[in-house]
Amino acid sequence: MSTERSPARDAAGRVWLITGASSGFGQAIAEAALATGDTVVAAARSIEALDRLVAAHPDRVVPVALDVTDPARVAAVVAEVMLWYGRIDVLVNNAGRGLVGAVEEITDRQLRELMELHFFGPAALTRAVLPHMRSRGSGAIVQMSSMGGRFSFAGVGGYSATKFALEGLTEALSHEVAPFGIKVLIVEPGAFRTSFAGAGALLQSAAIPAYEETVGPVRTALPSTDGKQPGDPVKAAAAILAALDAKETPLRLPLGNDSADAILAHLDATREEALAWEPVSRDTDFDD
Template structure:
């Protein structure tokens, strides 16, 4: 039986690639985006298989209404993909409270609201999958991407707990951690830049420049990422976390090694803080 997908941020990048992969697999997709005109070609090419849904994931009332509409139309949601997002570059001191709150709304509170909205329907059927699109920046952070990584770290923490809570209910959770892929993430107008301070030119300046220069040259292929996502979902025992791309694999592996080495060097002190027996 074909699955019913709800994919946010579906108008471009990973979202569009996931819609195309799901359709190729014979599934039905509700493709959600703030601006749906970019989906007109897919809706026309796959009548009855792709439907566009206008949705701002930071609007809690709209989230509830959208989920209810999908369930009423199709009877269920088998796969939720929380993909809507954007990049932001800036040092912690450069990032305003409003900028931080906006990225948290988009990357944490929006996905959390969608997850809460679909769970009652998935629980009733004791099946379903929730896919959280985070980033290799959901595992580690570096200068200039504090707000972005903070939001992705938060979503990963929520999702790891969620996976343990819903596994007995027959629901899967998959955290996808892409590296640099050829999406519009770093394109003109897509990447938000906090107002720069001269003090951070040495540490954050190169990040601002390299992200812009990488646009259209990233090594990752979104179509292959979408295919890998479907492969993982269809596995008998899907992973909790799925890094994607050689850069993500290398960076995450190196970070895990460094974390283990740091822990080992401080383990004696770490273990010295309990009450004496």
């Protein structure tokens, strides 16, 4: 067992499994779920980081130590939750961190480690819960992506690559599991007041002077936003719960004015480019 106490077997409301639940979006989503009367299995690398959440809700929060990059531990945690409650109603893949660096600057190790955290870990958790959700004919999977999972810009190529991969996997998943009554939601936040840009949380590659003009401003600007971001994690959590409870849950949910504006502008630019090159695109089939 991952906790010193045995969780109650009769869970109130839905049972949530939330990774990265000790802070930021994970904590906000956990608190929103608890406010509705649900039960939360809160996962974090350090179980001590969950003490405050457990103290506030001792009867409905079960803390578990989980490094999502450890496949064996992922399988064990899902098995434990099923043993305790017999179901997982909502999986929230939230654990993550940022990385700033030009494509030439980031190392293989940095890229692989971030891909393990943002892609392979959520993929493993998703595969682990799906058989149980399919057998019940219900459930929801929430993938915490980013507006950087829809488009990218200088300095965040490695980060966006991991989120692009997660979104591609999840879009296919949504079509595969819809017949089983399983909802799938990709959340694409902009800048929210979480610890994402805080000291020690945001990774940065070693800088190459040649990229100072394009990547340098991101290196400086992103950490300076810590604690000043416009987005409210509490409102984000409420929006996520509302989307899950909606009759028609969207596949993608941008959050924040910055995210909504940037994604819409990107979609417009993408469509404009596709239309401009449409004749070339269509002129590449064999002639009849």
